[in-house]
Amino acid sequence: MSNNFTIINNKLHIGNILAEQLVQEFGSPLYVYDASIIKQRFTDLTSSILYPKTIFHYACKANSNLEIIRLLKAQGAHIETVSPREVEIAFHVGYKPEEIVFTCSNLSYDELAWLIGNDVLVNLDSLTQLRRWGEIKSGSSVSLRINQGIGAGHHEHTITGGIQSKFGIDREQVQEAQKIAKQYDLQIRGLHQHIGSGILDERIFLLAMEKLLETAMQFPDLEYLDFGGGFGVRYHKDEQALEIASLGKKITKLLNAFMKSYGKELVVRFEPGRFFVAESGVLLTTVVEVKRNPHKTFVGINAGMNQLMRQAMYGAYQEIVHAGSVKGEEEQVSVVGNICESADFFAREQLLPTFSEGDVLAILDSGAYGYSMSSNYNARSQPAEILVDGDSARLIRKEYVV
Numbered sequence: 001m002s003n004n005f006t007i008i009n010n011k012l013h014i015g016n017i018l019a020e021q022l023v024q025e026f027g028s029p030l031y032v033y034d035a036s037i038i039k040q041r042f043t044d045l046t047s048s049i050l051y052p053k054t055i056f057h058y059a060c061k062a063n064s065n066l067e068i069i070r071l072l073k074a075q076g077a078h079i080e081t082v083s084p085r086e087v088e089i090a091f092h093v094g095y096k097p098e099e100i101v102f103t104c105s106n107l108s109y110d111e112l113a114w115l116i117g118n119d120v121l122v123n124l125d126s127l128t129q130l131r132r133w134g135e136i137k138s139g140s141s142v143s144l145r146i147n148q149g150i151g152a153g154h155h156e157h158t159i160t161g162g163i164q165s166k167f168g169i170d171r172e173q174v175q176e177a178q179k180i181a182k183q184y185d186l187q188i189r190g191l192h193q194h195i196g197s198g199i200l201d202e203r204i205f206l207l208a209m210e211k212l213l214e215t216a217m218q219f220p221d222l223e224y225l226d227f228g229g230g231f232g233v234r235y236h237k238d239e240q241a242l243e244i245a246s247l248g249k250k251i252t253k254l255l256n257a258f259m260k261s262y263g264k265e266l267v268v269r270f271e272p273g274r275f276f277v278a279e280s281g282v283l284l285t286t287v288v289e290v291k292r293n294p295h296k297t298f299v300g301i302n303a304g305m306n307q308l309m310r311q312a313m314y315g316a317y318q319e320i321v322h323a324g325s326v327k328g329e330e331e332q333v334s335v336v337g338n339i340c341e342s343a344d345f346f347a348r349e350q351l352l353p354t355f356s357e358g359d360v361l362a363i364l365d366s367g368a369y370g371y372s373m374s375s376n377y378n379a380r381s382q383p384a385e386i387l388v389d390g391d392s393a394r395l396i397r398k399e400y401v402v
């Protein structure tokens with residue numbers, strides 16, 4: 001199983017705490033995050049990219065719990081946002097405007113005006129946004145999100161580059177963007193791209209970086225380049241994890257070489273979300289029914305796709321563990337939730353430990369895009385969240401009941 005959590009006496013522990021004890025104390029379903037894993041992942045990534053002017057903006061859409069954002073802020077992360085409310089959250093936890101980047105497609109005029117009024121750095125996603133910016137604040141600096149025609153991701157829904165994608169200004173419209181900028185006396189100071197999420201092939205990441213660097217040569221007055229997020233994590237044991245140390249070295253080399261030919265050391269930004277938080281989280285649930293049909297066995301839990309929707313939405317795999325008996329007899333089962341939808345699956349026909357009513361079933365790697373994508377569908381609650389740090393566990397958000 002995933003080596004992020006400890007197994008002692010065949011039982012799952014988060015930090016030094018028994019998973020079953022957390023359920024006893026706080027109930028289930030329950031999101032639990034291990035602070036030490038977040039800190040470790042932050043160090044893994046930030047210590048691997050050694051270009052000196054690099055800033056890491058945590059993409060808080062991955063997990064916008066205030067305590068998780070604070071934890072990453074304390075490590076030195078800046079923040080990436082995609083809605084005015086996320087910007088307000090960033091201000092609330094103490095970020096200054098210059099530590100926030102914002103990128104969003106289909107922004108309303110009023111939203112853009114609000115962002116400009118709050119001095120937030122926006123990566124403009126379209127020619128319309130650029131024109132509106134010019135109308136609101138001519139004579140200022142802007143940044144453009146470019147779609148270079150390259151996309152990647154763990155599922156087609158998470159690919160954000162290429163001609164099928166709604167995101168960014170198409171590379172063929174770069175000159176038009178420059179014309180609009182001139183018309184409003186705007187200086188293009190930044191270029192941004194984000195090609196997708198859940199990337200495990202470093203080659204595509206590096207290739208996309210090279211493309212943006214090529215484009216950057218057409219912009220003589222840049223101050224920064226933003227390469228987005230997308231660093232994948234290994235959800236399945238058969239997947240090849242990103243070798244972050246070696247990728248970091250390659251990125252550093254690429255950036256150093258580019259800055260030499262550009263003639264100036266630009267600020268470089270990355271916007272990782274998943275990489276920092278995914279592996280720190282686990283969704284603890286309780287088995288409420290085991291339905292042994294003539295041809296199939298369904299392990300029914302007290303959580304649903306409203307509380308963790310990655311499996312239903314992307315067919316995503318996240319490892320399932322029997323928290324009270326990690327290694328034991330196994331059988332072929334499907335793990336299903338309590339929502340009135342046929343997509344409400346957490347595992348399809350997998351060999352898993354034999355579960356009985358009352359057992360604690362843990363869904364690993366739920367720290368990113370778990371709670372943050374949850375809803376109250378079927379008038380079910382959004383689970384409580386707990387932060388574990390070594391021996392201590394504290395509630396960082398109460399269960400939200402509609």
Ligand code: LLP
Nearest residue numbers: 059194197198229230231271272273274369
């Ligand atoms: N920057 C921008 C502009 C983004 O759109 C995203 C993610 C990120 C940064 C952070 O990407 P990351 O480092 O986390 O890959 N719900 C999906 C993932 C959607 C990602 C959306 N944008 C999932 O559960 O796999």
